[in-house]
Amino acid sequence: MHWWKLEAEEFLSNFGPSEHPEVTYLLYEIQWGRSRRTWKNWCRNIHPEHAEIIFLEDEEVHDRPDIPCNITWFVPWTPCGACAYEIIAFLEERPNVNLEILAAQVYKPYDHRNRKGLRDLADEAQISIMEFSDYQYCWEKFVDHQGMNLRAGRGFSNQRRIDSRQLDSIINPF
Template structure:
């Protein structure tokens, strides 16, 4: 089930007798919200800023760096400007860390594409090259609470840039997270409808790499001709030169050499996924919630299968 439109959520919620204002840190549902779960029957959601009760309404909650604001606020306890900004961050794919010229900010790129940390927001840098055009179209976008970046690209970006459907088109994505299983299905459907499109995907990390639906999704993309690779050092340098905002930028500002161990680990894990062998990457956290990565190879057969990864 897809999340409903945010306006629909708030209208239903408040028309059932709501008052109130914003959902901030929902303590009683902290674990559930961590995984962005649907909550089909909610008796009470209590935060430090609101108490909302509804016995039947299912709605989507998501913990994020900023509070989730109920956009419809009849008592005006949240300013109009705040509601407007928060609504924008719910639906706008280019509002965080992206310039008006379609470039990603330096600090956003460095933070979001560092494979040694697990950032929440998914960014996509993309290049579209039509065979009848000399110059490619290059820009970037990010996920929102309602939609992953891949779906935004398929349903909005590509349709806006599309020319003659008979003309061959080459698309390259540079993604901070690999597509999830559901997005993989929609990507396959998109490619089936667009036989003249060729897609290459580079990823900094693999999204929930042990979930079988995500592993199957990546294999299914490979089976329809999509090239999926982990970003290596030359790719990071290319993205830095091509997609990062030029203001005050110097080549010495960015040197991702320390990414090499994580590039190797994710490359081995991607290889295990595409070869349909058991996962070899373990990710845990220490007491400070710092990610800890380790390589776990079960037997000689898996070891032999992984030697072809050659990250």
């Protein structure tokens, strides 16, 4: 048992296709400088703060402002419009940070604020929809799955195709 890992049910209820969790987990990896080691952890929303904002306010991230780093987020939803602009501000203050966001689903894709926020965020960060291999990676690295296998038959592939097209139409509308 790994004390920091998510329970399997928490992961599935957060990242599963068509899930609408009340609690949102943001799984992340940070690679500082030229180190080959990757620091893995997760944070969650604390109402009313979204998980993205909780991450951005984390002292670990602010302790090393001059060291280049690559950050990867695995999130159940793409950031909302308000969070997108907080993330943009964070990245503009830290030009040495590269951020990749892999989301399970597009959050409220018809809300014009979310669409504009994602378009603007795509200029600063790489945003994509999770592939099944990303789910498997998260399952192995972030989940205390106790030997259970993650099966592709849970609808991950169908949801991915829908959300991937949706995200692409938002980021590249023309």
